Amino acid sequence: MKMSVIGDKSNLPNSLKEAINHAEETTKDNTGLHFVAALNYGGRYDIIQATKKIAAKVKDGVIQLEDINDKLIDTELETKYLEYPNPDLLIRTSGELRISNYMLWQLAYSEFCFVDKFFPELDEADFVAALRSFQRRQRRYGGHKI
Template sequence: MPKHVAVIMDGNRRWAKQRGLSMELGYEAGLKSLRELLKSCCNLGIRVLTVFAFSADNWSRPKVEVDFLMSLFGRGTEDELKNFVREDIRVSVIGDSSKLPTNLKEQIIDAEEATKNNSRLHLIVAISYSGQYDIVQACHNIALKVKDGLLEPSDINQSLIEQELETNCTIFPYPDLLIRTSGELRVSNFLLWQLAYTELFFAKALWPDFGEAELLEALQSFQQRRRRYGGEGS
């Protein structure tokens, strides 16, 4: 069983369009699928679940859509907080928080604080995130330490960069398995450094249709693979 599963939750708008529904109802259905995925991960003993909720590139979408998503994130966080505490789920949010609405930033801080000691499952939500952003912010932090005399340029290595990536908030920062829904065959600027040796699974189902059966199919595929990490395999 993978310790860390990452998911690109793609296809909410297409799901709604296929059914003649509003974009808002597509995202509401996607939130329901996330709730079900959390239950499944808890039951299966998966330790970390990272979900790509809002890309740094998604800010270019229509304002009405962005405003709705920010509201949905806030409402979802508030509605689920008691459940996170009860089910022993820790919540962390990664990404460029400077662009988020003030009230959402406050809700995120409250949720992270209220769940920081939970240990059954670590839910990491990527909002206003991109893999390129993550690497750049890590380099920026290291550069500041060099400037302040805390590091020498010769100290910079792979391990040091990894310590500055935002997924360093968890004890298992590298996904064993990445699942992308909706049939798209790309990683879309998500966890670029962390996915170096991650197994990839591309599901045809749109995100609101992704349930326990689809998750088990992805896990079964993962369990049939031999992970060599660049070494020789038989």
């Protein structure tokens, strides 16, 4: 299993940062399951930190303003190292009808399924129902060719 942590780690205790770095470093070449923990993560934070990195590259002359596009932004987001950083389907539990500042950029073309149960209460039938609903949808990706 590969382990990754996304989110703002700057205010974490040094011992926790060291443990995270150790876990990520020792599992970086593992294949199969990729466990991603979102720790102090928010979609707005993710977009802001990516924007700052890109702005610094423009300021330093590494890239030009005209070079900024979707793909460049993708390379600076916290999810950049994930094999599938943009979810096809988000199953939102607990009856909430919002995304709660989660993966704002990455969910742009995702499909949503809202379930009026808390995550631990979900069973196989709930997952099958969500997947069947997803299969019936016609995905248009906002008219973009993805």
